[in-house]
Amino acid sequence: MVLTVHRPDRGTTGPVSAVRAGGGRSLKRIRQALVGLAAVTILGTTGYVLLGFTLLEAVYQTVTTVATVGFREVRPLTPAGQVFTIVLILLGVGTVLYNLSVILEAVTEGHLREHLERRHMDRDIAAMHDHVIICGYGRVGRSAAEFLAAHGHRLVVVDNDPARLEQVPTGTAHLCGDVTDDTVLCEAGIDRARAVIAALDTDADTVYVTLSARAIRPDLVIIARARTTGSKAKLVLAGADRAVNPQRIGGRRMAVFALQPDVAEFLDVVMHDDEMDFQVQEVHIERGSSMVGRSVGELELQQRTGALVLAVRRGTGLPFEPHPPDDLVLPAGSVLIALGTESELDSLAQLSSL
Structure with missing residues (x-):
């Protein structure tokens, strides 16, 4: 059998260490602040339009007023306009300054937290030995990570999708990057790892990662996910110790439960029940x-x-x-x-x- 694998095209994006940076909370605060700024602008614009200003004049007058830049009025103000401007200054300026400070704080805090957490996680990964690297955090990768974590094994999750990494439990080391790049595998500590679980979205990616991991560590245990029956032989040829087809295994287990439910349940309990x-x-x-x-x-x-x-x-x-x-x-x-x-x-x- 001849194995030919072309590295998947990943564009120019390089490997990037990533951690959960509390971005959800920061984005929520920024959205709330932007809503506050928009509300002040709409309120001021509406008031000046009712006072006879054109829409453009009303927007301009509102922005210059709440920004306290000191430009003269677009047109002379009536007593009612002067009262409205006073109210807009008292309410609007404070609101604008507060919301701008919230936005600035959220942005700087998010970057600082991300930087500190990234450094902390990188140190943790650098200190790891005998851990398991999970390449791909889809359904199979997530299930493997949950099982390993529940049994006290150290692991590093690698995926190129930040949205998936947001689902990684707090405290679990993870990297965001192209796992087909050897640099990412090195960042994950492949030279000190116990095993690699390759559970990527395509067989081509999985074969490439298997080849790379085997080249770096000839003695490493590599378990690869096979999406099709035909890809199992290629994955073994590429260097995988085991090529696993989750659908095939799941189907067999269901059949065993149908024919010998007590045997299947006993094996399940012995292998997976911590209370046993x-x-x-x-x-x-x-x-x-x-x-x-x-x-x-x-x-x-x-x-x-x-x-x-x-x-x-x-x-x-x-x-x-x-x-x-x-x-x-x-x-x-x-x-x-x-x-x-x-x-x-x-x-x-x-x-x-x-």
Whole structure:
């Protein structure tokens, strides 16, 4: 299979670190201030029109009056016009000055807050290690971010749509930029990351990000979203460890719930319910571990830790071996899929590291 990928055209926009800057509140205050200024202008203009001024003269007279610039009247004022002008000065000048100060404060405060929060977030990202980078904050990316955050994992969300980033929960690090640019991946700390989840809007973008991430970090775990069945092979060829089609997985899960609802619910609870005492986790047996070269029966893992080994994979790409027999020897690089309480699984992980 030949994989040809052209980088999507992103124009001239470069990567920009972005944070939520409280823009919604600032814009609301600015809109309210502009409404106040417009109300004063309309009130003054209406009054002068009723006093016999033309529309242009009325607008001009209102602006010069509330701006206190000191120009003479457009035309001589009658006693009624003088009284109206006095009232306009007393009410209008104060209103204009107040609303102008609100606009200035909102603008400067927003920029200052954005600058300070950006610096703080950039420092947080620079200090992160073993985190997960989520590329794309659509429905799939958002769901992945929520799951990771709920389980205490550190993450950085990257998207080129500021409106999407407004939906990122407070406290979650995020960047606004073109994730197909290697600079953005570096800003997100890809050199220190644990994994990348590529969940972009198009398969072309996802393939390009997968290629870039794999080139930067050959040892990185990369999970890519496949929008079509045909794109899965391309994503794996590009360097993804897993290519996931959410629609296909969702359909299969619905079918399992229809045919074996109790089994499906049990797996759901064990994998995703934090209140469940038992969990399923994977335990890696690295080179140098005391488990290497020994059989499952010899190790007596359940007796020593309480955790039940459901399956074993004795190397990357090899099939799982469910309910491993006692004479199964564990080489370096094996992965144990175990069921147990948090303390039991911790004991198993500690034993594997000895």
